[in-house]
Amino acid sequence: MKQLLLNSIDSPADLKRLNVAELEQLAGEIRQFLLENISKTGGHLSANLGSVELTLALHYVFDSPKDQILFDVGHQAYTHKILTGRREAFTQLRQFEGLSGFLKRRESVHDVYGAGHASTAISAAFGFAYAKAKAGDSSHTVAVVGDGALSGGLAFEGLNLLGVHPENVLIVVNDNTMSISPNVGALSQTLHHLRTSRGYREFKGRLQRVLSGRTSRSISKLKTRVRHFLLPTTFFESMGAAYYGPIDGHDLPGLIQNLKKLRNIKGPVVLHVHTQKGKGYDRAMTQPDAYHGVGTFCLDDGVCDATSDDFSSAMGMKLLELGREDPKVVAITAAMSQGTGLQSFKEELPDQFLDVGIAEANALTAAAGMSLQGLKPFVAIYSTFLQRAYDVLLHDIALQQCPVVLCVDRSGLVGADGETHQGIYDVAFLSSIPGLTVMAPKDRPELERMLEWAKEADFPVAIRYPRDKAWTINSDETDVEKIEMLREDGSDHLAIAYGRTLKLLLDAVEEHQLRVDVANLRKILPLDMDELRELFSRYKKVFFFEETIYQGSTAQKLKAAFPEIEVHTLPDVFVEQGSIPELLRKYSLDAEGIADVLKENTSG
Ligand SMILES: Cc1ncc(C[n+]2csc(CCOP(=O)(O)OP(=O)(O)O)c2C)c(N)n1
Structure with a gap:
């Protein structure tokens, strides 16, 4: 496909000159552009394919950077980067000294808030709106949050704060039912219920027809009142926000119409948008998890099967062996079962496996409780995300000497994800916690021996290993605690x-x-x-x-x-x-x- 329109878009202002039919053409061109570029550089594919229309509509309706659009995690913001003058830098996406794969304030005035870790956008958007209200600034603040990111405690804390304040924040929930793997937890079920409840959809349709012609403000109030009368209050409404949706996140006219309506509603507003992760590329639509983050690949053949010879897989295979032998072994992940090598464990021993969502502190505290009831929890977690759980590691695990094992994956340099993801701080923060034992294997056999050793330990142990192929240096059998x-x-x-x-x-x-x-x-x-x-x-x-x-x-x-x-x-x-x-x-x-x-x- 020729990129006729795309080549003329260097800023959101260029977008505003297009009509809706042209925007739809542009969405197709952007998808093609994303596929061509990501297959050559690697990057986050499925989330970006799924958020093209939503991002186009946001930049069409809002006036960035005056209006501030905050993307949670930032891994799904490639269309935002393309529309804000960074199209040509995509050949260098995630490369050394190239374009960041996440949001970065230094990179563009349109990246109003940096990100890489999940669940920060709602709290940050509150902060922006709070400050703007004080300054008499009437520009809009929008937080774009995935359903996966909503499983993080920080997102709940943000909602909790926002719900009792008058600040104008539009929260766009980009619900594609997926975190990296299928999303988990009660809120994910609530979103599912909202999407699929027939009664609710029919009711909405009827209400829309009855109300056509009224002003958006009066529609909003009436809708909420009628909905409360007919249906149980949604989660978001019980948290003090107005709730709209679910709407189709690939329907550009619908998105634009709704965003225009909602931008003038006061107070916190949630727009629930349903999108398809991987949209436009069959392989990514059927396997959005395998195409969440990809290396370089050939578009016709798809990505090769994930490597099974790295430290993550080595850890997962050994833990599976330990889990088969001992039903007290529990493997815990915070939404990273693929990346941490736990996929086989999850499939073979589902009763000994737990995904807590993007909730690292929750993973560790739940593990602490399990360990005090005689289970042997192993929490597999990336070094960078363990940062989220520093307090509970100190207060719950180390202080109480809970025999939890932390498998600290991707410790050390991690590569293309950059600043937000480097695992180079855990030695420092783990060192400041008394009563913690930290091991680091030199090779695969030593990792396996350390896992065996840690399984028997009656105190907390962290084993840190890098993002790398799992090599073998020797098959030494000396005491793993000694030099x-x-x-x-x-x-x-x-x-x-x-x-x-x-x-x-x-x-x-x-x-x-x-x-x-x-x-x-x-x-x-x-x-x-x-x-x-x-x-x-x-x-x-x-x-x-x-x-x-x-x-x-x-x-x-x-x-x-x-x-x-x-x-x-x-x-x-x-x-x-x-x-x-x-x-x-x-x-x-x-x-x-x-x-x-x-x-x-x-x-x-
Ligand atoms: C604190 C933290 N934990 C884990 C991750 C790894 N991670 C990156 S994206 C993602 C899934 C996000 O799902 P969602 O918010 O629904 O966005 P989607 O990719 O589905 O668009 C996860 C778990 C992260 N970025 N931050």
Whole structure:
């Protein structure tokens, strides 16, 4: 398809010159554009295919950036990026120094609020509207929130706040029935009921006919009154917001008409929009979860099956084995069963599996309760999303010494998702929690042994592993709580690391034939200072490498205890997007960077 209209759209103002038929043509062109580009760069496919008309209608009716449109998570905002002057940057989507896959204030004045993590838009929109009301600014504030993001506690807190305030916020609930996997929870059932209730739809139709001709304000009031009389109050109404919908989120004229009507209603208003995730690409429509986030792929053939050789899958397979052997093992996810490798567990042992929705603190607190009743919960969670659960980890799990196991996936650099998703802070915040044991395997067999070991532990354990292929270094059987010597050839230099960095360190030593002894730290919390002191005392010089920010790092603790050692970490910054090798290169934590440090110190 030629992109005749799309090529003339460089800002929302260009959009406003089009009529509805042209907008519909543009929606088709945008879908084609998304498919062509995402298949070449990778990115979030299904959510973006599903939100094309909704985003067009929002930019058609509202006046961005004066009116502020906040997208929750931001992974579904590609059409917004296209319409706000960033079309040509899509060849560099999610690439190093390229266009972000999420919303970023630095990237455009139209990205009024940055995002990457879910469920923030309603609270943030309240904040915008509150401040604007104080300043006498009458522009509109819109929060676009998925049904999945609504399962997060922060979204409920936002609604709870908004419902008793007069601030004008339009919340557009983009309901496609999917989180990444099918959405879960009671609210998801409520949305389903609203979408499918025949009585309600017929009633709406009749009411619409009766009311045609009245002003939108009086329609709104009358509708709510009649609806309350005939039907149970919707969830949103009981939270103090006016509720409209559900409407078809691919019907541009309907969307435009409704948005125009609702933009002038005072107070919090919810517009429930029903969309289809993956719309316009058969494979994504039938498997929206497999096409949620994709790497590069061929449009004719679709994406290949997910890799089964990474650390996430290795964790999932081992946990499945433990779950088969012991019915007390429970696997818990916060809406990430695919990404954390729990899909097979979910299918084979559904009675031992729990998806709590995008609710990380809820996952950990529920696990705490289970563990005190004799179950053995394993919570598989990305490092970046564990940030949401810091308090409950400290207050519920560590303080009470609940024997919960945290499988901290994608710890370290994560690549193309960028700043919002890097797993480089967990060492720092986990270190500040007393009573927590944190392990980091060097390879797949060690991950499996740590999972076995953690299953028997009667205290909380976190096992952190990277987003990477699960390699095997050896099949060592020594105590996983002790430092492992991997190379000892009489050198007076020792290099020590853990996890991915250890693998890169070994690569560096082998590729450059460096004469350095190598040790695997394995247990990064609590550090056994006596063991370390004894080890370090045998060497003239010790180097420590770690893929995390410096503040709060193991490196910082080691440096404080042993000032003579040399440590290398990431700087204390928000690390940008790029492939993991590119980022490791930039920060000299790849095999080359490590080799440079060691060569400089060991030559001569
Ligand atoms: C706090 C947090 N946890 C998990 C995620 C991972 N995640 C990204 S998108 C998504 C699903 C969002 O579903 P929904 O809001 O319905 O949007 P859709 O993709 O269906 O359009 C999840 C779980 C996240 N971004 N933030």
